[in-house]
Amino acid sequence: MSRTIAIIPCTNQKSTIPGSAREVWQGSHFQLTLYHAEHWYDEVLVMSYKYGLIDPDFIIEPYDINIQYASAPEKLEWWWALKDQIKEISGDPPDLIAVYTGNYDRQRFVREFIRNGFRNIIIPWENARIGERMQLVYDNTPPFDVEKIGTDEYTLPEDYGAPKKRGRPKKVEPEELEAEWVDD
Secondary structure, eight states, X not given: OOOEEEEEEOOSOBOSSOEEHHHHBOOHHHHHHHHHHHHHOSEEEEEETTTEEEOTTSEEOOOOOOGGGSOHHHHHHHHHHHHHHHHHHHHSOOSEEXXXXXXXXHHHHHHHHHHTTOOBEXXXXXXXXXXXXXXXXXXXXXXXXXXXXXXGGGXXXXXXXXXXXXXXXXXXXXXXHHHHHOOO
């Protein structure tokens, strides 16, 4: 039997009273994504900027945090806590992880799973606009093929999402150029 996990984003549309994450986060996109993920995956974790990766039934207080606008120390503390959770998940790895988060978080998530030796990751809504994502939900489109779990079909390359090398090109000395053009 395979074990699958979906990581979905939270929403900024929240109730004003504490409750389970599924009750506090009220946005329709969140609710549809949650229902879709719970239908297709064995476990769902919600990425919260305050609580980290949590079960949808975890009791939370409403909050208003957008990590993109947080201070550098707040961003790092949040990310370091998530890294610990990713390491914990990778220690007892599922057969497949689906990352539904937006571009801001996705690359870091995926790279961290790869650094921890886990590469069976799918990104079901990569490059899909919100309307396309909702159509996949309403059509009940399977995000993965159960038969392909455990094969290399869903294994990302080790360099997936690695930062691009930057900097100036290497200076080439004129002698090196001449050496390339010498006919034998």
